[in-house]
Amino acid sequence: MKKMLAAMALTLLVACGGGDDEASPGSESDEAQEPTTISFRALDFGFDLEQDRYPAGPVELVMKNEGAQAHQAVLYLLNDGVDFEEFKSAVMKDQSVAPQLAKGQLNGIRQAAGPGEESSADVFDIEAGTYMFICWLPDQSLDTEKNHAELGMIEGFTIE
Ligand SMILES: [Cu+2]
Numbered sequence: 001m002k003k004m005l006a007a008m009a010l011t012l013l014v015a016c017g018g019g020d021d022e023a024s025p026g027s028e029s030d031e032a033q034e035p036t037t038i039s040f041r042a043l044d045f046g047f048d049l050e051q052d053r054y055p056a057g058p059v060e061l062v063m064k065n066e067g068a069q070a071h072q073a074v075l076y077l078l079n080d081g082v083d084f085e086e087f088k089s090a091v092m093k094d095q096s097v098a099p100q101l102a103k104g105q106l107n108g109i110r111q112a113a114g115p116g117e118e119s120s121a122d123v124f125d126i127e128a129g130t131y132m133f134i135c136w137l138p139d140q141s142l143d144t145e146k147n148h149a150e151l152g153m154i155e156g157f158t159i160e
Contacts, residue, residue, distance in 0.1 A: 042071035047155035061121040073133040075108030084156035
């Protein structure tokens with residue numbers, strides 16, 4: 001669907017590009033850029049992103065909770081040199097290392113969404129890097145004392 005829209009947008013650009021304004025192709029920086037939607041599903045326990053790479057620029061986060069528990073998606077930008085697998089395994093073992101490996105408190109979805117609910121964050125500008133969504137909410141079942149991150153609710157994606 002995204003590809004199709006991109007192709008249509010390109011066709012429109014080409015179709016409208018025959019004017020006398022030579023500067024118009026590729027001068028998108030003059031105009032407000034349409035935000036990219038990063039939409040993903042929250043599950044018990046994990047995130048399912050439609051893509052693992054998105055372009056830098058304005059983005060909107062949209063989370064659909066398809067799990068049976070409430071979920072959030074706190075957004076982290078990994079420090080240079082930290083890769084996704086390294087971060088995930090370190091945080092699943094000891095969540096206190098997260099602030100040492102990444103910058104937290106970005107414009108993620110910190111407000112919990114209940115089962116079946118959709119939650120979004122305001123459009124913001126995102127720069128290139130490796131990012132991570134984490135859900136820190138406690139497991140509500142009776143048999144674990146873990147939080148969702150410890151149960152694997154950590155997922156990464158790249159902004160390029
Ligand atoms: Cu969760």
